[in-house]
Amino acid sequence: MATLTIGCFSSLVGSMSLDFAVKLAKAAKEKGHDVNMWVSGNGTMLSKKGQRAFKDYSYLAKTVEALIADGVQVTACEACAESRGFHKEDTMENFKRHSMDWYLAKCVVSDKVLHIGGE
Amino acid sequence: MATLTIGCFSSLVGSMSLDFAVKLAKAAKEKGHDVNMWVSGNGTMLSKKGQRAFKDYSYLAKTVEALIADGVQVTACEACAESRGFHKEDTMENFKRHSMDWYLAKCVVSDKVLHIGGE
Amino acid sequence: MKLGVILTEQARTESTYERLQAEKLSVVLAGNGIYHAVVKADGKPSKVLDKAADFYVLTEDMETRGFTAGDLVDGKIKPIDMSRLVDLIMVEHDKFVWL
Amino acid sequence: MKLGVILTEQARTESTYERLQAEKLSVVLAGNGIYHAVVKADGKPSKVLDKAADFYVLTEDMETRGFTAGDLVDGKIKPIDMSRLVDLIMVEHDKFVWL
């Protein structure tokens, strides 16, 4: 088995790209791979605690919590989060925050990287 | 003088559309018009309190506070905000929250509407 | 109707813009829409400019992206500021849309 | 190189995709990219399919948008699930990019 690092810049709810990233992380984990996940830009919305489930909106918080419990390292870009007013106390439990160098360092020790840019 | 209602769905920081909406609101207000502003979807990010100013990221919180103090009614879609984990206690002071009917009702009493869709 | 259109993307692939009709039509190039006013597409001026309309470009968005009025590809495009845009919206057109 | 590409937009206006070259090239249509697999563009199959590549479409994204394998415009497009995509990324290609 190998290591996959997924980076994602896309916003919560809107684009479905973050939904895709979370689904892919889950599928890779289920196949026995190690998975890291980096969210930056509007992707940091994923880290906000207290997301409410409505059926009209994508709801990813629960899946992300399960991934984290399952050993997936999920990390938000600290500066991107702070600029949006997401501080440490706004962050989902066990959702890490680091500067962008964390992502590059994870790439170094990963067999594969999928970077999801765009909105 | 007349009344302008601006609606905006675009995300904070990313697209510059929200920057445009805020600038237009300010310019219209300075020319003596009444202005209402509605943010929905990812636009509700504008309502998050505690946004930090960095020169690498758009920073609109201060301008929005000044607009509100100046009598511009700025309102976020409540469901869109809640789904993203932005609750009442996460919201900038005097930034209102209502359901979507507020926007339509403001349109009824406005001379002009500019609706900014897209990301 | 007197219709104003704000274009903010450099890529227009759908055909709504091409099909819009109005007695008076104004097109405001703002955000990344300013590229239609200052850069070419495959060596030719943007097709967006083919429309029978009055064209405006938001100076501040043009300058933000590294261009000035001297770069405009067509003399019919008028540089404006946000204050002038307010008048276009509030006084000179019936409806204004963000495409 | 063995290169995989994920396309998630229904509109491709820039030319990077057209110019990509690899000994082995796979294109995965996901998100709104699935429209290239199931709807026409001006009555013809999407130009995206002109590329010399292996084509895949993510079944769940196709179904989300109201289409099934019966709607595929070309028999060369293979429906896959997320688990199969993991193998394409982790095992069968050197690099995978999201265009």
Add this chain to the structure above:
Amino acid sequence: MARELKQLFVIQRPPYKSENPKLALTHAMASQTAEIYLEDGESVVPTLAFVGDGVLNVLNNQQAMKHYGLSSTENHVQMSLLIDLRVLVCKEDLEARGIGEDRLADGSALGADMTIEVLPFSAIMAEMEAADQLLFF
């Protein structure tokens, strides 16, 4: 002042990649309750017009709930029909994409009397002209 405001919501983007078209539908449906903010005699009547890639929103058989736990855009179209909103779809844009009219969302399962109106672009352009306010999504 008694006033019925006519709004035309023009949806030009495809579903799911952007939340925009779904928000157009939910905002239009909110017209039902807008009166709590309005004076007597005031009301707002939105009409929905799908053009360009926006026509992809009104397809039937969307399985968003099954795959993403998300109510489908189709479902929102059906609900709009149920509350008697007019839903217009551009004929030429359906044809260019090879989408037959048998593929369009149907509100009757939910009990809607209204059906989707497939119209040439010229008729939708006339609706833009007639509307008091135009909102593009």
Add this chain to the structure above:
Amino acid sequence: MARELKQLFVIQRPPYKSENPKLALTHAMASQTAEIYLEDGESVVPTLAFVGDGVLNVLNNQQAMKHYGLSSTENHVQMSLLIDLRVLVCKEDLEARGIGEDRLADGSALGADMTIEVLPFSAIMAEMEAADQLLFF
């Protein structure tokens, strides 16, 4: 294991409408400090390649600070050159847009030794081939 990872960041979107190109630049620059997370002998070297509408990012005279209080994408390109990152720009894509090479960002004002390399797409394709990892923005 000693290892130098070569990453190619391919930027295909224009600036400002999306935060994406600027994030590409800031992520690339973060390679300078990534070693705090790495073993001895490990390092990461990103190269930036601007193609398609992405070439619009590297223009000079961007006035984002004046008009939006925002550091310009040009400034980030200059900073990238200053820390000796390679910055590649597609020649054909500049030409198609009528942009001369005299319009490109210059890092020398900040003291950079590196300059932007204008290359045909085929040369950028060869860089994609040579890179260990490819990240598209």
